[in-house]
Amino acid sequence: MAEVRVAVPPTARKGEVIEIKTLVSHPMDNGFLLDYGGRMIPRWIINRFEVEYNGEMVFSADWHVSISTNPYLIFYTVATETGQLDFKWYDDNGEIYTHTAEITVT
Amino acid sequence: MTQKSTRRDVLKLAGAATAATVAPTIATAQSAGGVVVIGAGFGGATAARYLRRAGVSVTLVEQNSSFSTCPFSNTVLGGINNFSSITHGFGGLRREGVNVVRGRVNAVDPDAKSITLDGGDTIAYDRLIMSPGIDFKWDAIEGYDEAAAELMPHAWKAGSQTNILRRQLEAMPDGGVVAIAPPGNPFRCPPGPYERASLIAHYLKTEKPRSKVLILDAKDSFSKQGLFQAGWAELYGDLIEWVPFSEGGNVARVDPATNTIFTDFDEHKVDVANIIPPQRSNRLVDTAGLADGGDWCPINQTTFESTIHANIHVLGDASIAGRMPKSGFSANSQAKVCAAAVAALLAGNDPASPSFINTCYSLVAPDYGISVAAIYRIIEDGTIAPVAGAGGVSPSDAPASTRALEADYARGWYASITADMFG
Amino acid sequence: MSPIKTMVAGTFGAALLALPVTLPAAADETAPANLANACAGCHGTDGISPGPTPSINEISEEDMIALLTAFKNDEAAVTMMNRIAKGYTDAEIAAIAAYFASMM
Amino acid sequence: MLAGGAGSLALYTVTAHPAHAELLIPDVVFKAMVDRMGDRTFSESGDNIAFTLPTHAETGLSVPATVSVPNSPMTQADHITSLHMFTELNPQPYVADYYLTPRCGKAEITTRIRLARSQFVYAGAIRSDGTAWITAFYITVNLGACAADIFLPDAAEAVRRRQLEGG
Numbered sequence: 001m002a003e004v005r006v007a008v009p010p011t012a013r014k015g016e017v018i019e020i021k022t023l024v025s026h027p028m029d030n031g032f033l034l035d036y037g038g039r040m041i042p043r044w045i046i047n048r049f050e051v052e053y054n055g056e057m058v059f060s061a062d063w064h065v066s067i068s069t070n071p072y073l074i075f076y077t078v079a080t081e082t083g084q085l086d087f088k089w090y091d092d093n094g095e096i097y098t099h100t101a102e103i104t105v106t
Numbered sequence: 107m108t109q110k111s112t113r114r115d116v117l118k119l120a121g122a123a124t125a126a127t128v129a130p131t132i133a134t135a136q137s138a139g140g141v142v143v144i145g146a147g148f149g150g151a152t153a154a155r156y157l158r159r160a161g162v163s164v165t166l167v168e169q170n171s172s173f174s175t176c177p178f179s180n181t182v183l184g185g186i187n188n189f190s191s192i193t194h195g196f197g198g199l200r201r202e203g204v205n206v207v208r209g210r211v212n213a214v215d216p217d218a219k220s221i222t223l224d225g226g227d228t229i230a231y232d233r234l235i236m237s238p239g240i241d242f243k244w245d246a247i248e249g250y251d252e253a254a255a256e257l258m259p260h261a262w263k264a265g266s267q268t269n270i271l272r273r274q275l276e277a278m279p280d281g282g283v284v285a286i287a288p289p290g291n292p293f294r295c296p297p298g299p300y301e302r303a304s305l306i307a308h309y310l311k312t313e314k315p316r317s318k319v320l321i322l323d324a325k326d327s328f329s330k331q332g333l334f335q336a337g338w339a340e341l342y343g344d345l346i347e348w349v350p351f352s353e354g355g356n357v358a359r360v361d362p363a364t365n366t367i368f369t370d371f372d373e374h375k376v377d378v379a380n381i382i383p384p385q386r387s388n389r390l391v392d393t394a395g396l397a398d399g400g401d402w403c404p405i406n407q408t409t410f411e412s413t414i415h416a417n418i419h420v421l422g423d424a425s426i427a428g429r430m431p432k433s434g435f436s437a438n439s440q441a442k443v444c445a446a447a448v449a450a451l452l453a454g455n456d457p458a459s460p461s462f463i464n465t466c467y468s469l470v471a472p473d474y475g476i477s478v479a480a481i482y483r484i485i486e487d488g489t490i491a492p493v494a495g496a497g498g499v500s501p502s503d504a505p506a507s508t509r510a511l512e513a514d515y516a517r518g519w520y521a522s523i524t525a526d527m528f529g
Numbered sequence: 530m531s532p533i534k535t536m537v538a539g540t541f542g543a544a545l546l547a548l549p550v551t552l553p554a555a556a557d558e559t560a561p562a563n564l565a566n567a568c569a570g571c572h573g574t575d576g577i578s579p580g581p582t583p584s585i586n587e588i589s590e591e592d593m594i595a596l597l598t599a600f601k602n603d604e605a606a607v608t609m610m611n612r613i614a615k616g617y618t619d620a621e622i623a624a625i626a627a628y629f630a631s632m633m
Numbered sequence: 634m635l636a637g638g639a640g641s642l643a644l645y646t647v648t649a650h651p652a653h654a655e656l657l658i659p660d661v662v663f664k665a666m667v668d669r670m671g672d673r674t675f676s677e678s679g680d681n682i683a684f685t686l687p688t689h690a691e692t693g694l695s696v697p698a699t700v701s702v703p704n705s706p707m708t709q710a711d712h713i714t715s716l717h718m719f720t721e722l723n724p725q726p727y728v729a730d731y732y733l734t735p736r737c738g739k740a741e742i743t744t745r746i747r748l749a750r751s752q753f754v755y756a757g758a759i760r761s762d763g764t765a766w767i768t769a770f771y772i773t774v775n776l777g778a779c780a781a782d783i784f785l786p787d788a789a790e791a792v793r794r795r796q797l798e799g800g
Contacts, residue, residue: 005354005371017738021370023354030747032724058736062669064727066720068695068745070326070352075731078738156566291691326695351695351745400688429689429775435570442566458560461621463567463613477609481616483559489773496616500608512608514581515571521580522573529574 002026002046006087008101012079020051022073024089024097030065046071046097048090054083079105140164141448142221142231144211144390146173146196149237149422149437149444151527154204156445157235162452165229166199167221169210173528174264176295177434178520183261183272184305185313186472192264198529211238214394216415233448235410236396237422237437238388239263240294246384248359257362258379261302262294274378275306280314282377285367287322287357289384292402294423294432296329297478299382301468304334307342308471320376321348322369323355324384329431330468330478330499337470337509357381387424394418402426407490409447409457410440419444428490430482436464438523439482460484467516475512476500561628564621571609576629585629593626658767662755665719665726670757670765678766680704684756686770693748693774700731700756701741702766707733713740715759722752748774 007021024046031043043065050060058077077085082105089097140163143154151173154166174193181187196206209223220230242260244251250258261271275284284306288299303319310317327350328334338346349355349369359368360381367374367381386401396403396412403420405412407428410419421427421444422437430436439462447457462482467475480497482490500512565576568585572578576586588596599605600614601622617625658666666675685699700716707713712735718728731742740758748754751773758766 007371021358023352023371025352030724053736056736058734060732061742062730062732064729065725066718066723066728066746066748068352068747072352072743072745074741074743076737076739076741078736080736290697291687292689296691327692426688429773438570439567442569443563446560446563446566458563459558461559461564461567463570463616465571465609465613479609479612481613493616496612496614498612508608515608518578518580518582519571522578522582523570525579526569526574 002089002091002095002097004087004089004097004099006099006101008085008103010102011104011106014079014081014105016079017076018079018103020075020077020085022049022071022087024071026070026091028065028067028069028071032065044092046089046091048088049073050088050090051075051077052086052088053077054081055086079103081105140231141233141235141452142167142229143235143237144214144221145237145239145422146170146199146206147237147239147422147437148175148434148523148527149239149441150235151196151199152438152441153235153237153421153445153448155199155202155527155529156442157449158199158202158204160445160449162445162449163205164203165205165207165231166196167207167209167211167223167229168196169208170265171208172196174268175434175520175524176262176264176298177523179261179264179268180298180302180305181469181472182268183275183302184309184469184472185272185275186305186308189269189272194524194528196528202529211390212393214390214396214418216394216418219417231417233417233419233452235419235421235441235444235448236391236424237420237441238390238424240385240387240423240432241389243384243386246289247357247381249362250360250381250383254360254362255381258360258365258381260382261380262298262382262385271378271380275309278314278317278377281316282314283318283320283374284310284378284380285320285322285374285376286380286382287367288324288328288382290324290351292432293382293385295434296431297334297466297468299323300328300330300334301470302380303346303348304337304342304468304470307338307345311342311345315345317345317377319346320374321346321355322357322367322374323348323350324357326350326352329466330476332502333476333499334468334470336502337474337476341471341474385423387420391420391424396420397424407484407488408443408460409451410444411447419448428482428484429492430462430464430490431466433464433466435466435519435523436462438526439463460490462490465519467512467519469513469516470509471513473513474506474509475514475516476509477512477515559621559624561624564617565625565628568625575632587633588626588629590626590630593629594623597622597625658755658769659721659753661726662719662721662753666717666755666757666767669717669719669727669730670715670759673763673765675757675765675767678756678758678768681766682756682758682768684754684768684770686754686772688771689773689775690748691775693750695745696748696772696774697743698746698754699741699743700758701739702758702760703741705740705760707735707738707740709735710761712737712761713758714761715757716740716742717755717757717759718744718746719755719757720746720748720752721755723747723749728754748772750774 003025005023029041029044033041085101087099143150143166146168154164157164172195178192213222220228259267259270261267354371356370403425405425410421412418421440423432443460450457465479467477478499480492485491572585578584597614600610683701690696702713705713716731719726753769755769
């Protein structure tokens, strides 16, 4: 289970473009490297990221092997209404990591 | 050349040869107005001194009456040296015939080939060498501006900032937290923040042993990292905590009123906050567009002449010198190459191929030194790059005697390079 | 840093287009002074050290060549000079030695 | 405009932007662009895309990169639908694809990428009217003294890095 960290401003004015930062602890093994014993480290990355704002997909991403270890991402969204942002990270191993952030829009 | 002779004989011979060689250079330089150097730091003072040694007439413009070095300023913070020991006057340069002018440059005019000082005086040049150092990007960290730096010092230019930080460390109660926030690359003196953490830890371990040093880093790796971390573990236990970028170390915002640092995901209320903001070339270069809209000045890698304006050379931290790090030693090494190139160009000769060294010592403790070195040349793509197979860091398994010797050599490095700069 | 001003090149063009610098005519061999002056940062101007670093101004040309070559080949162990000496060819070592000898 | 279809030529020539008489894209990158951005006409972005990276990276392990279309109003009628990044000389050209909506409010992402060596890195953007822009940035990946970190916290990471630096 990867540790996820998300920074969403707890409050915003309606219509304001807010900055969202995310950081996931994950090796993002690219599948081209060898371990200390000379064995191939198999590819193991988070390959997809999705963000829903009150159930509507506002932003998503496909990640490939050139994204760094512990992937970091800053993106933006418009504060439209009070509610929640749901974040999902899809791991190569089938796991899905989730996080929910509340936002109050005035 | 290999003939044995007494030292006295060779001195005479060398003196005669030097006079014969440089005579035309003097004539050219004087008739053309000479060289003006801006900034009496590692780059500028060295360039001025070596030009003078080559017989070129030199005016060195510096805004302060003395120069305090960033190298070894961490020993002041650690209570090992006092501030006057890192401060140098210009008497030696004057004695060697450098015309040292105190003044603050406010504009460079490449077309008129002159600079203007605060107060309106202008100084004409035949060739200008600028070694103005860095400025800070005050907009990079929310809440961190020049006023904030009085409360949360950067201490990344030696001077009053160094003293503010030292006083804060002295005033801090035992059990306090000192935060150091290094910027992302590139920045002045890559190992500097980590030497600072070491020497502050040395002070705290001695005087305030329940305290902590918290490094909130905008990077995931740093110069001499393995050596520093091994030294920290050996000397300071868990007194120093390093939070890399990928564990949330990046500083996004500060509140100087409450001494609070906000990283991307957390907040830290600390007792002493040393915020080292992202950097760029000194804004003086913008008066002539020498950074070409970027952060640092593009230059010809052999002569350090600006690729934007002819007859202006930029060296040291402000320049893009291939893969050389922004360090005092780099600037000193570059300055000698640049001085030789400028002397050659003034005399109508082709500049010689450059060779550079960067040697960098860090003190993990007063008797525990580590180092990194590299030799640099111009490679096929025309840029300055390290010579493969040479250089590198101190061995990881060196005994305490080697660490102690390298600490001695760190002090030797400082004595030699400051003598090389200021005479 | 500034927003990118693009320079796009293909695999074959990249190496050439990436070059931001045009070199002036420069001598093929590095000038002895350029090689030797770099030493001054640690060993003092003209090799005369005011502090704990050893001075190198009174080492004979033969001894200097022997020393630097030994450092280069790890036949003599010191703290840093092994790492430094590896950056120079035998001819450059000879030029450095001759330069310091000429100032004696 | 780009001449030639997907993968048919090793080099593609663009003359759309006056500042650049030629825009040459390596075949491997062009194929990746077609794969992720669709088989469409790519235009040199000019000032449309702001692609911000350091000119020199001290290691290729974690290089900050921002892709932005600063002038996009991000309205329903005119917005950026996706932003892309590609590399020329990594083992694979794909880096990431970001899918945006007008609700993003701002067409900009910042991330950290790994680069095996000095190379051109490419960014692409697709506008809601189907226009596709591309741009590139040459980055030098260092392993120099002082700035370079030759030691690493643990051996496995050291091996990873050695392999990465070796391409």
